[in-house]
Amino acid sequence: MSHQLVTFDRDTGRSRLDGTHVGAGAWPVGAEGPSPDEITRSQSRRVRARFTPLAAFWVLIGAIIILPIALFLCVAFSPALLGQGTEWFTLSAFATALNGHLLLGFVNSLVIGVTTAVLSAAIAFGLAWIVQRTDAPGRRIWTGVIFALLLTPSYLVALGWERLLEPNGVLQTLGFDPSGARDVFYGPVGIVVVLTVKGVPFAYLAISNALRGLGHEFEDAVRVHGGGPFASITVVITLLGPAIWAALAIVFAESVSDFGVASTLANDAHFTVATFTLYNAVQAYPVQFPVAAAVSWILLILVVLALVAQGRALRGRSYRVLGGRSRPAVRRRLSRPAKTTVSVALIGFVVAALGVPAFGAVSASLISGLGTLGTHEWSLANYSRVIGSPSLSDPLAYSAELAAITATVTVILAVVCARVLASRGTTAGGRLLDLVLLAAVALPGIVFAAGYIFAYNLPITQALGIHLYGTTALLFLAYLATALPSTSRVLVGSMSQIQESMMHASRVHGQGAVRSWLSIVLPVIARPVISAWLLTYTATLLELPVSQLLAPPGSQPISVGITAALSKYDFGGGTAMEILAILSALAVVGLGYLLFRILTPPGWRHLGGTQ
């Protein structure tokens, strides 16, 4: 990047951060100033440095993402730096972490991550194609299904499968023998299934937004040159490269940072993942942050591997397909057998992805006394108990308000990030941002939150009068940092498609830069932006690790309330709270799309549409 943060001030001999230009008038009264020639020469020599908006953006990214992660990673080498030990430089944490157990977990995580990413992206692409490019029945419900999937906590997905397959569980009660399926599912296969289900929404939002922006002219060109349906799909997949790689990267990073699903579903199978050592280090006392930091370095290697793969795949190509002459896509008419096949596949996916966790939730929240011995009765008692209780309403209102603010700010910044990421191949800033954002996803939330405490609870910041830790403001910043990576990636596919020529045309015709952006780019990205806002809102509402460590005393986010209820064996009450929170979020999603339909000009909604 050519932008400089620091200006050297010859008045004081100190660096300045305020960005004001130092010209001839800045010389002290009475001092002999330089001649005009000297000024010109010195100006040409001097790096013209200003505090540009883009630099400010980088300062923000540095403060909310890079600093916490960097401080946490430093603890691996220097525990004394943050009061986590006495040594200023040591490699002992790596020696503790790097045992056979971790190396096995590293390989397992890599395999799980790649498999999950490929499956999620493939399913998401198939879904996006069916919904946007065919006349398959029931396609209008898909946005709702995707958001429901996004909101479904992975523990409910895992719980549902367990309740179905366990000995004396539902299937066995119904007369089936699930022992074979159980052997397969309680292990790596089950982990992949659950993580894929959780990965599909991210991949779908990234890919479907980009597919929407891909006109029909490319498929026409293939057909004109004699290519069949397979060839045209290959071309479409190639042209969606940035979005597909964004989907792969985000699902991969989410999967390698997982611990909950692996520890629940593969508990019997003794299937270890890289995060096991990390969680063991931070959940047992004495908490060993240096060991957790050492494992985090390992996870970073996985991220770098993912980015290298992405970089190789996308290098040297342009994906700017959305211009003034993009043609609306044509919906393919499916034959009756094809419609039936597609419908069966979609229903199968919905049942596996949503039906099973819904069943888990129902069995947990509608049956009284779950987890207790004795007969169970169906009842709504858990719901009536929870609805009237301030332990639901207060945390839900607090989390909803914070989620709305976070979503709004995140989306604004994610548009900037996506723009920088879209230029990833050409600028160092783009590559750095890519690495930082993906690292933030691949490191488990608890690491990120601990990094926040390290960074913003330093005695020096407190002495300077910066009291951010323990405030709602810091919780908001951490939510922002948590949401920004995935939201940016959901938008990057769409941002990569926009041809600069449209902006240039607008400028040539006399529009200002801002007006051009508002009239050309905003309409094109309006729909992806709405999806991104709703994605961030729903993901933030139920975010747990950051909420647990950073919520200010006296304010309880809903996710912490739910976890507290579950940990005190109130499964019914905790799950009922969870279901009500999910329903409230789905209502917000419905309202969001409704408002988009009512309030936006018709042209915005038709962009990227189909004939």
Added chain:
Amino acid sequence: MNVTARLAAFGLVAASVVALAGCSSIAAAGTSAKSAVEPLVLYAAEGFDAVVPKAFTAKTGIPVTVVDDSTGPLLTKVAAERNNPQWSMLWVDGATAFAALDSQGQLLPYQANASWNAAGKSILPADHSYNPTGTTVMAALIYNAARATDVPKTYQDLLGAAYTGKVGMNDPSQSGPTYPFIAGVMNQLGGTSGGIKAGETYFAKLKANGVKVFPTNGDTLHALETGQIQYGLIQSSAATGEVVKAKATADFQPKVVYLPKSTLLPSIIGIDKKISAVQQAEAKKFVDYVLSPEGQAVMLTGDPTGDSLFWPVVNSAPSLKALPAFPTDYQTIDPVFWGAKQPEIVTWFDTNVK
């Protein structure tokens, strides 16, 4: 200025406006006034941690802000804050964390104004760096008397053919109370001088006899209920709570026995050394209140089918009717010795038993 820079400028301005407006509206609701009385901040993971501070504030006028969460995240938070602690008091189950905090010089020694019973005295550290407020034990063996015919009398019994594939326990990497149980068995077999080898051999044999490991107390109970296991080793308060909640039928008759030796798993309260003198005095008052008959009675109301099912550690304190007699053959493990061994033993367990 190019398009990206303009976009960044617009984005930053817009983001700042929304963030400032939003956060200030939320923050306005939560500001607290400064006065001669300083509010205490209590990090707690107990079922009664809402009712006790409320009763204490009503009695003394000292406000207490509670951060209520599970033990794991609270301890992570405490460790991450080590540079600059934000808590006044910590109140969670298990002495090992407090022993570690004490060795780091983070706890304020305080000899509480209480009349300890024998169990309480066995838990109390010599330097008074923390105080127990009640105790549960690990493990209670819960079984379904309607189906199980054999009732074990010792931990060695569980290695016999009658129990093959029928016993379940929790995973120490996910269930907080389970490490003290494993450490307790290792303490009983090898002690702090004999090492952990004998204990490892015991758990390896238990594994060979088909022990099943579930994530937490709730999962182990569910496995018992669905017949996957006949015997479950869980925390005493959870076991008693289930007996209280479950309706006994012809098929389900949950009963609990305590195998010797039961390892004490006390709820412990500690005071942060770095808080102001005013807060220190207030925190001491809080500890005394909790250990008074009045405070102990309030603790019983917080979670009558869970954490409130504890045995008192002070004389003349009330307890819930549902609580069985205190196991006579109990032990207290050295929190310093066993606390330090936790990562090693949990990893061993995960590799060899789970």
